[in-house]
Amino acid sequence: MKNAMMDKSTEFSSTALRTARKLRSARRIQAGRLKWAGMAGLFASAVVFPLAPGVEGWMASEATLIIMYIMAAQGVSILTGYTGLVTVGHGGFLAVGAYASALMTMHLGTDLLTGIIVGGFVAAVIGCALGLVFLRLSGAFMAIGTLGFAFFIGTVVNNVPIFEGREGISLPGNHVLGYEIGDIGFFYVSLATLAITTLFIYCLVRSAVGRAFMALRDSEKAAEASGVNRVFYRTLAFSMSAAVTGIAGVLFAHYVNYVSSEVFADIWYSVDFLVATVVGGSAVLLGPFVGGLFVAFLPTLIEFFVDQPGDLAFIIKGGALIFVLIMAPAGVVEGTVRFFRWITRIRKETAHG
Numbered sequence: 001m002k003n004a005m006m007d008k009s010t011e012f013s014s015t016a017l018r019t020a021r022k023l024r025s026a027r028r029i030q031a032g033r034l035k036w037a038g039m040a041g042l043f044a045s046a047v048v049f050p051l052a053p054g055v056e057g058w059m060a061s062e063a064t065l066i067i068m069y070i071m072a073a074q075g076v077s078i079l080t081g082y083t084g085l086v087t088v089g090h091g092g093f094l095a096v097g098a099y100a101s102a103l104m105t106m107h108l109g110t111d112l113l114t115g116i117i118v119g120g121f122v123a124a125v126i127g128c129a130l131g132l133v134f135l136r137l138s139g140a141f142m143a144i145g146t147l148g149f150a151f152f153i154g155t156v157v158n159n160v161p162i163f164e165g166r167e168g169i170s171l172p173g174n175h176v177l178g179y180e181i182g183d184i185g186f187f188y189v190s191l192a193t194l195a196i197t198t199l200f201i202y203c204l205v206r207s208a209v210g211r212a213f214m215a216l217r218d219s220e221k222a223a224e225a226s227g228v229n230r231v232f233y234r235t236l237a238f239s240m241s242a243a244v245t246g247i248a249g250v251l252f253a254h255y256v257n258y259v260s261s262e263v264f265a266d267i268w269y270s271v272d273f274l275v276a277t278v279v280g281g282s283a284v285l286l287g288p289f290v291g292g293l294f295v296a297f298l299p300t301l302i303e304f305f306v307d308q309p310g311d312l313a314f315i316i317k318g319g320a321l322i323f324v325l326i327m328a329p330a331g332v333v334e335g336t337v338r339f340f341r342w343i344t345r346i347r348k349e350t351a352h353g
Helices: 002-051 057-080 090-108 112-133 139-159 183-205 208-218 220-225 230-256 268-280 287-305 312-327 332-352
Strands: none
Touching (some): 002 057, 002 183, 057 230, 057 268, 090 112, 090 230, 112 139, 112 183, 139 268, 183 208, 183 230, 268 312, 312 332
16 A cells, blocks of 8 residues: 555656656747747848838948947857856957957958958967966956956057057958948948857857856866866867957957057956846847847937936946846846746736636
């Protein structure tokens, strides 16, 4: 009798466990569909945006700036969201990519596509070296170290003669495969580059490398005990993160057709990229899109409605960061998904009640 009751209890527990797993799986699938629907909507809107009636060239340029911020935030998300390493110095990698492409263009006459490849590669090499230097750092110490790197890059480009300091380097019009492109053409090149980096991060997260990154994020000791090489994967994360942000720097340099220490030695770029990553969601594919759009478009929006904005943009960014950290620590995207799940559950409970 007791054995029969125990068998029934075990069977009931197994059934309940399978049901719970199916529910969690269904929720993950639903959340994934929502995120992909949002991303597909964003890319579709971006593709048709320059062709819409009333859209002028400067509007396409403003949209291009948003794309650059999204890509820079994607670079930060690889390190912060998927590897758990806090960085406040990715503005340095933005400058590395920008200057690498600018110097190649000035001395060798290379086009935009070559600049993207070279800028991403140089940033990846420096990111790899930085990862080895900061191998024993984590948390606040890692943040301070990367901040020091951003200051170091700013000092170098301001004082080493080859970088032309505050006078800067002027770039000619942008060319791709021998053809000159205007504002709208540059927008589409930037959008295609963003699509490639997004696909790269999507595949990375679902690969063995991405799982190793997240294992180190969750528990370095447990990951190492499971055979994850901490030195290799942390250095690889730095390299990939730097490469993506370096490519954003290349686009930024060719967007303004000018690089100087006044532009790329600004430490606030690093802060903006971190804010964009945290606000949107550092471990969500759609997060950098939302955060990058917020950080890049906010100053333009404020200037449109306020005659003398002053430091209002910085105040709003700081307030948004505090609000998100308190109300939705995983970011706006994940917080929105959880909110809709809560609404759906309430409706189901009300309907059954």
